Amino acid sequence: MDRIEKIKEFLVSKPGDAFLQHALALEYVKLGRDEEARLLFTEILDREPSYTGSYYHLGKLLERTGHPEEALAWYEKGMKACQAANDRHAYGELRGAYEELSF
DSSP states (O other), X not given: OOHHHHHHHHHHHSTTOHHHHHHHHHHHHHTTOHHHHHHHHHHHHHHOTTOTHXXXXXXXXXXXXXXXXXXXXXHHHHHXXXXXXXXXXXXXXXXXXXXXXXX
């Protein structure tokens, strides 16, 4: 069984698990299934805005697929979420990505 199928199997018993959905989205990114990954990242962050790890990956996906303004908006949302969660590491990554894209 491949990784995607395993993760989907786990999601049957835990359909709203952000960690599993994030892992599935990353697998989709690896395979170039960008729209599926984008939908999952967005679903995670709409439901759990405190799940800070997904902001960076969604932003990078949006950058790569030609949506820099959307990427900047997600980086901004992510930085706010990181400040609220006192997640300095994720904040630094998001700020770096934001600054790199906006200059």
